[in-house]
Amino acid sequence: MPTQGIMGWHLGLSFLLAWILLALDVTNANRHEDGENDVSSLVNKVAKANNESLLWGPYKSNLYFGVQPRIPKSIVAGLMWSRADDYEALQKNFRHTCEQSDEMAGYGWEEYDPRTGGRETIHDANNQLDITIDFVKISGGKHGGSWAARVKGTPREDAPSDLSTTVIFYTTLEGLGRLEVDDWETESRKVGTEGNVRLSGATMELGRFTIDVTAGPDNDHPHCNHPSCEPKPLDKTFVASMEIPSEALWQSKIMLFATMRQTLQEALQEYGEQNLPPPERLFTVPHIPGKGNMHFVQKVFRGPFEFDILFSSGSSPEPVTSEKLTKQIENNAKSFSTNFEKVFPRKSPFNTPEYAEFSKNMFSNLVGGIGYFYGSGIVDRSAAPEYDELDEGFWEEAAEARERAKPEEEEPHELFTCVPSRSFFPRGFLWDEGFHLIPILDYDVELAFDILKSWFNSMDEDGWIAREQILGLEARNKVPPEFRVQYPHYANPPTLFMVLESILDKLESSKPGKKGGDLNAADRLRSIDFENRDLALAHLRSLYPLLKRQYFWFKKTQWGDIKSYDREAYSTKEAYRWRGRTVMHILTSGFDDYPRAQPPHPGELHVDLISWMGMMTRALRRVASALGKTDDAEEFSGYEDAIKRNIDDLHWDDAAQTFCDATIDEYEESVHVCHKGYVSLMPFLTGMLAPDSPRLKPVLDLIGDSAELWSDYGIRSLSKKDPNYGKDENYWRSPVWININYMILKSLYDVGTSPGPHQSQARQLYSALRKNVINNVFREWKRTGYAWEQYNPDTGKGQRTQHFTGWTSLVVKIMAMEDLSTAGGHDEL
Known part of the structure; x- marks a missing residue:
């Protein structure tokens, strides 16, 4: 190997990894009875090279x-x-x-x-x-x-x-x-x-x-x-x-x-x-x-x-x-x-030079904000019966139990993660991380797997992952005392399972890569998983027990009550309720102050949570199928079908023509509580509605209605017609959030590129919304120098946390999505 000049430097990584590529070629070319040993050896070699390549970085992302x-x-x-x-x-x-x-x-x-x-x-x-x-x-x-x-x-x-x-x-x-x-x-x-x-x-x-x-x-x-x-x-x-x-x-x-x-x-x-x-x-x-x-x-x-x-x-x-x-x-x-x-090739109309710097900046700040954390978190494992939240007035009883509890520092552990904002949220957030990994997966598959494994390895024996990772004194110093303690009965949207679905999509559509060519070893390492299917499956196989453990933790701890209130549904088991509810908030849902039933009731059912569970079940079913675990895949298929039916049976409201939460009224009857906005869209956003679903047309009409959710800057979090619009904390009660707009765009794209009765409407909404979202985030970045946590639905101005280069960086992915404004397509009647 040259030891002088630039050649020694430029080829350093290539020579470090060259033997991995040789092993990969040999493995692909010479299948034999010891195939499992070959894959295991390859996994170990890639892991070693990957760890060395990613050892150093600006991982003190709070600085x-x-x-x-x-x-x-x-x-x-x-x-x-x-x-x-x-x-x-x-x-x-x-x-x-x-x-x-x-x-x-x-x-x-x-x-x-x-x-x-x-x-x-x-x-x-x-x-x-x-x-x-x-x-x-x-x-x-x-x-x-x-x-x-x-x-x-x-x-x-x-x-x-x-x-x-x-x-x-x-x-x-x-x-x-x-x-x-x-x-x-x-x-x-x-x-x-x-x-x-x-x-x-x-x-x-x-x-x-x-x-x-x-x-x-x-x-x-x-x-x-x-x-x-x-x-x-x-x-x-x-x-x-x-x-x-x-x-x-x-x-x-x-x-x-x-x-x-x-x-x-x-x-x-x-x-x-x-x-x-x-x-x-x-x-x-x-x-x-x-x-x-x-x-x-x-x-x-x-x-x-x-x-x-x-x-x-x-x-x-x-x-x-x-x-x-x-x-x-x-x-x-x-x-x-x-x-x-x-x-990330920017598609029309964003394939012009002015968006190039913007796009690179957004993505670079996402991956440049990856942090490495090691330390102990504070957890309340007192398991007070009030934490089950089964009685009326449960939120007050739970608050009193938290006051009596004596949380303790857990054993220290490490976490490799993106952060939502280096200035305000310099730590790991569970529901943010799934969105962070969507563009990272496109750029560097091994890096995405590293981060995924780091999160799932933080899971406890029951299957719980802390929704906010506050590890060590330095991270704790940035968090108000009332938010430092984590609770093993509290969930968070399982967005990491979205990443698993993206991995499976890529696996199903990928073809073995060319060996050699003009790729250097660093490029090869970023995409090696989809050149060698066995390598990606080995990653999924190592994760699979943890995925199942978390899934059944969700089913055990976040169940919703159907039987006690004589609710009619296809399944008596597939209903869900977020724990951690107060009068004004469900922080665990991620949609902190989004309006819910008043007063809170232990018989509530939350449409966003059952939708997440549907996506989670589908992802797990697909992983099981890819790994050849047919019995598991069949089991999860049954759960998935039951969830889809129950979303309709328990949460669709004919009068409001939308999906709604459910609660129990003063007559002990199950009733809907309808607040049109992000929560009511969740069955659509998680892929629970087929392109020919009779519920799809009202959902698309709601998205496109400027009197309700549509704005020139993105889809509002709550309908303008809702009495809670813009009120109180106004965190998820009007502002435009990019992560949910990304989910809307992806779902519109899926409908717009699939035969069905609403294809043209979905295409039109998709094309207009894509332009609105990108142009506004770009405009505010030019004006202020920052990406923002959320955007004002009336002015488009960035607000709340600045330098929010977590899920707002999804604009990079949106710019690379196909332009459907000139593509073909028609509605099937």
Whole structure:
């Protein structure tokens, strides 16, 4: 293998994985009696290469830039910065964690590939600075390879020509290992470091490694005439090393300020309050390089600046250099654009250049926001009888039981997941994650499987998965106390099963890929599952017991009562009710404040939950069938048929011409509670209605009615005619949400491309809605610099959480969906 120049770098990943491709070709070409052993061997080889390819990443997604490996209690590296020439601004605008209150003019990944890296830009208006970070991953060696980052700062147009900026690179080590500044005994006798700073270390999982923080090319530094600047000039790099309790390592900003306090105290003592050094000099760490589990490397710049951070694994063929980083940045940008356009070709009318940057930005922020979490969650396993919610007034009894309970920290576990928003929701959410994985599955199948398995492996023995994953002190610090505790009787929409259906769709339509060709190994690894059916089936086979366990947990814990109220239905068993209901909310449903029956009643039946159960059952039936488990497939087929019939029997209201929740009235009779909107659409959105269903026409009419759900910006969450429209919290009571609009579009597409009596109507709705949704999200991104949690149904403006690049990034998938406005099609009469 070449060891010099760009060829060594570019081919590093290819050579790392080449033997996998050889094994794949041999396996496909030479089937024999030991086929199962061959598949098992292939699975293990791909898993090893996949883990190495995905070991490093910006997995501290709550930070503007934070790198760590997918290893518990390991290395973390990050950046902090602030404008340095103003005392107040320096303290107020010191950046570290992503915060909405920072009032950024925009930030995020312009392009990002989870296996090779990408570019992040941060437009820091209050610090009058734009920062560009090019992050590159380099495979090679047995410890997951190396990585590097180039940090560039450019003053904004309104900045002074002599803008001063202080930048701190820091790294921490939790757990066993070594981390220290090279030649620290010599360096500690200096007032600062000239040139590069090198740290070296070792851990069991990563082996030996070095971290170089370069001086950068021709950077300028603030001029300082204060007497304090002569012994500690600002053209030096200052390094502070320390040992602190491991549970405090995540509080690096607090630790930095505590370290700077020493400099402040020394200045006060020597110069007094009336002659303090300028802020650039005052807010510096003392130069105390050495050993420790936390190290700060501080630079102070004047005007634009640039420096590199180079992590070199000791097992890699050669160390990382700035010259090689430059070439790899160029290569990565080209390969990402090529791969992205191939996977997500924008269809008419969005196949124009102005949407290209938007599309790449949305997807890159989704995958650039993938995080790795390790820690303990807080769970209430008291199993109080009130939690069964069987009595009238159950919500009050359950609340009292929660007050009496003593939740405990569970054993720590890891989770690899996307996050809905790096600034506001930097943790895993169960019902969001299924939507996140839909576009990821298109781009990188092995990555999607990794995330799926991580979620299902967090399941407990009963089949419960916590709907909000708040793992460890750092994640907990971002969550109000009342939302930190998780309850093993509370569910969440099982959207991960949507991803399973997408996998099966791809399996059924895929053909074995060509061996060799112009694909490099990274591209091959992203799609290897659909080139080799056995590999994908092996993943599904490993998941199957967990899928069944969660399915039957749902049936056991979220059942709805049919028999006690003499309800007429095809099946006496297929009815469902969300637990966790209060008067104003069913947070567990995902549709938090969507109007429901008043007052709450233990005899309620929820149409959205039975619809999710139908989709879940269909997905499990299809997985069982693909795995050759015919008895299971037949069993699930029976459940699926019963659910479809019961949706009609229990939830269709002839008078309202819509699907409705059911409850028990004051006469102990079962009655419908109808609130037209997302909940009433769920049987359609989960594929429970056939193209020739007699219920389909009223559903399509409701979607297209501007007096009810239709808007110029997407489908509203609740009908304008509903008395609750826009009232109270107004979270799911009018706004447009992109995840549900995606489900609507997909369902309209399915009807519009299938023979049936409503094909033309579905096509028309699909084409108009697709344009409305994409144009509005694009318009607001151009206007504000962000994707948003939801959109105002009257103005289209983004609202609530900014930088919501979780399921709002589904616009990438929508742009790649077929344009039906000019395609053929007709209604069958």
